[in-house]
Amino acid sequence: MSHPTKASEFLQDAAKAKWHDETLWFVRDKRDNISKTIPEWEELRELASQIKDNVLANLETYLVEFEKNAKANNIHVHWAKNAEEHNQIVLGILQNHQCKAIVKSKSILTEECHLNPFLENNGIEVVDTDLGERIVQFLNQPPSHIVLPAIHLKKRDISELFHEKLQTEKGNEDPTYLTHAARIHLREKFLGAKVAITGVNFGVAETGEFVVCTNEGNADMGVHLADVHIACMGIEKIIPRRKDLGIFLRLLARSATGQPITNYNSHFRSPAPGKEIHIVLVDNGRTEQLGREKFKNSLKCIRCGACMNTCPIYRRSGGYSYGSVVPGPIGSILSPGLDVKKYSTLPFASTLCGSCTDVCPVKINIHEQLYEWRQEITKAQGTNTKSISMKIANGIFAVPFAYKITGAMMRGALKILPDSITYSGLNIWGKQRDLPETPKETFKDWYKKNRK
Amino acid sequence: MSSREHILAKIKAIPKEASPLPEIPSFESPLGHKAAFILSIQANKGEVITESELKDFIAINRFEKILNLTKGMESLSTQPLPSDAHELNELEVAIIQGQFGVAENGAIWLTDENMGLRVLPFITEHLVIVLNEKSLVSNMHEAYNKIGIQHSGFGLFIAGPSKTADIEQSLVIGAHGAKSLRVVLTNL
Numbered sequence: 021m022s023h024p025t026k027a028s029e030f031l032q033d034a035a036k037a038k039w040h041d042e043t044l045w046f047v048r049d050k051r052d053n054i055s056k057t058i059p060e061w062e063e064l065r066e067l068a069s070q071i072k073d074n075v076l077a078n079l080e081t082y083l084v085e086f087e088k089n090a091k092a093n094n095i096h097v098h099w100a101k102n103a104e105e106h107n108q109i110v111l112g113i114l115q116n117h118q119c120k121a122i123v124k125s126k127s128i129l130t131e132e133c134h135l136n137p138f139l140e141n142n143g144i145e146v147v148d149t150d151l152g153e154r155i156v157q158f159l160n161q162p163p164s165h166i167v168l169p170a171i172h173l174k175k176r177d178i179s180e181l182f183h184e185k186l187q188t189e190k191g192n193e194d195p196t197y198l199t200h201a202a203r204i205h206l207r208e209k210f211l212g213a214k215v216a217i218t219g220v221n222f223g224v225a226e227t228g229e230f231v232v233c234t235n236e237g238n239a240d241m242g243v244h245l246a247d248v249h250i251a252c253m254g255i256e257k258i259i260p261r262r263k264d265l266g267i268f269l270r271l272l273a274r275s276a277t278g279q280p281i282t283n284y285n286s287h288f289r290s291p292a293p294g295k296e297i298h299i300v301l302v303d304n305g306r307t308e309q310l311g312r313e314k315f316k317n318s319l320k321c322i323r324c325g326a327c328m329n330t331c332p333i334y335r336r337s338g339g340y341s342y343g344s345v346v347p348g349p350i351g352s353i354l355s356p357g358l359d360v361k362k363y364s365t366l367p368f369a370s371t372l373c374g375s376c377t378d379v380c381p382v383k384i385n386i387h388e389q390l391y392e393w394r395q396e397i398t399k400a401q402g403t404n405t406k407s408i409s410m411k412i413a414n415g416i417f418a419v420p421f422a423y424k425i426t427g428a429m430m431r432g433a434l435k436i437l438p439d440s441i442t443y444s445g446l447n448i449w450g451k452q453r454d455l456p457e458t459p460k461e462t463f464k465d466w467y468k469k470n471r472k
Numbered sequence: 473m474s475s476r477e478h479i480l481a482k483i484k485a486i487p488k489e490a491s492p493l494p495e496i497p498s499f500e501s502p503l504g505h506k507a508a509f510i511l512s513i514q515a516n517k518g519e520v521i522t523e524s525e526l527k528d529f530i531a532i533n534r535f536e537k538i539l540n541l542t543k544g545m546e547s548l549s550t551q552p553l554p555s556d557a558h559e560l561n562e563l564e565v566a567i568i569q570g571q572f573g574v575a576e577n578g579a580i581w582l583t584d585e586n587m588g589l590r591v592l593p594f595i596t597e598h599l600v601i602v603l604n605e606k607s608l609v610s611n612m613h614e615a616y617n618k619i620g621i622q623h624s625g626f627g628l629f630i631a632g633p634s635k636t637a638d639i640e641q642s643l644v645i646g647a648h649g650a651k652s653l654r655v656v657l658t659n660l
């Protein structure tokens with residue numbers, strides 16, 4: 021898997037790439053605007069970061085407390101060391117209930133565990149119910165963004181897809197029309213499902229409850245109509261106290277999409293009469309990451325996606341170029357922890373501009389960790405680290421594979437990069453490349469001339 | 473060793489530095505809660521209306537499937553709460569009582585006792601929440617202080633109608649859940 025190769029594929033369609041870049045920037049802009057309306061914004065980030073630090077320092081205590089309280093609330097708690105065990109547990113529950121079709125709301129963890137293909141191989145129909153996820157599922161694609169799963173697609177693509185799958189009118193690209201077609205299609209699925217699967221945004225140790233946030237209401241439509249709710253939760257999703265939710269819910273949606281809160285924030289504490297709730301607590305590499313002093317902070321992530329929206333590389337290379345379940349800056353520090361060889365190019369898919377770190381609501385030092393991974397990877401590849409860091413300090417990238425990335429990406433990116441980035445002193449790539457010829461006259465001159 | 477023991481032992485074996493759990497200030501805003509709340513609901517694509525506007529809304533649209541769980545307005549109700557949640561699929565209007573609202577984001581707190589069936593506020597075509605304006609709080613910190621140790625099997629902060637922007641970032645109201653949210657502010 022190579023980020024540069026995939027990125028240049030993405031950049032083939034220049035118009036779409038430009039749209040992608042601008043749209044995500046617009047989301048980033050909304051995040052900026054709304055954060056400025058909260059005078060205590062920076063204080064909230066600091067508190068969120070401290071709470072998560074406390075969680076990582078006391079993880080086993082909080083997990084045990086969470087389990088105890090959840091069990092007291094009649095919730096079944098399962099533990100899974102890895103993806104296979106997680107998938108087996110889910111399958112076991114489905115088999116116990118003779119369930120052949122499930123609805124599932126957005127869960128990055130189940131993507132990470134490749135639950136869908138596993139269940140499908142075992143004869144179970146899985147329907148992703150988040151609109152964006154349903155769209156990519158129809159296409160047999162993974163989500164390209166953790167909050168905006170279908171951001172790489174245009175409405176024309178979706179219109180064609182829905183015409184084929186949902187028999188919508190040919191050529192009707194109206195988002196309202198298409199969304200309502202999906203509403204009717206998914207309503208039927210909600211009404212028919214016996215088991216619903218969701219992810220978890222926060223698990224509260226103090227109460228044993230867990231919180232799921234959506235705007236569509238799809239998680240709730242699924243679980244409240246089904247008899248059994250399975251919630252899949254990474255062990256790092258724990259927070260100590262109920263009141264900590266006040267901090268995280270203020271930060272999450274504002275960071276993610278620039279809205280003050282998601283429209284539905286559901287607190288599951290015990291099953292409704294006659295129903296069942298299961299929680300699967302999943303490690304799958306998290307304890308290893310916790311043991312890496314330099315990288316353990318990546319576990320503080322609340323999956324808001326802000327680092328993706330702001331990243332000049334993500335915006336111009338698309339989620340698929342990363343080849344990992346979580347793309348973008350945070351994905352580039354999480355994925356090498358899972359498989360350093362497979363994801364060796366990801367920490368280099370960054371300008372190290374630090375914008376990700378600036379927007380991160382839990383203050384993860386993302387760009388510093390990217391830099392750390394580069395050193396680890398280079399070390400692993402047997403290159404002399406000292407000379408590399410010196411070259412990086414000098415603004416010259418001589419690492420062979422980093423060079424490859426930048427070259428391939430820049431060839432496409434130059435078509436759409438604004439001058440301020442291409443020509444900024446920060447851009448260490450441009451120095452290695454021939455830049456396109458600059459226009460003979462400046463825009464200002466041209467404007468003056470043509471206005472008359 | 474079970475997976476549980478395995479995971480916990482692995483975490484335990486990692487050397488960790490102590491990191492204190494911070495106290496959370498209240499960050500209360502001195503601004504009037506009511507005006508801020510109304511603006512927040514509107515920004516979330518909901519509406520704040522009066523009781524008589526609610527009656528007009530029902531009359532004009534000739535809704536016939538209405539379920540009211542609030543005290544007062546009983547006359548609007550056309551059906552009781554069914555025993556099976558699936559029977560709510562055709563419901564046009566649900567009217568429920570909210571416990572309190574949050575000025576900074578328009579979120580309204582509901583628990584099992586307000587919803588009857590947990591799916592009610594999601595499955596209904598139009599949702600109406602009756603809320604006492606004296607119950608408004610400034611922000612989410614105050615909200616969780618107010619919730620305190622309250623024990624409900626299911627709690628929900630609802631801030632607007634069901635929405636999505638998954639198709640080219642165009643906002644569409646009415647993805648899976650309620651296509652509209654109306655809040656009736658009372659002052660009792």
Ligand code: SF4
Pocket residue numbers: 275320321322323324325326327328350376379380381382383384386
């Ligand atoms: S790393 Fe920070 S900014 Fe990126 S998704 Fe996680 S919480 Fe959001």
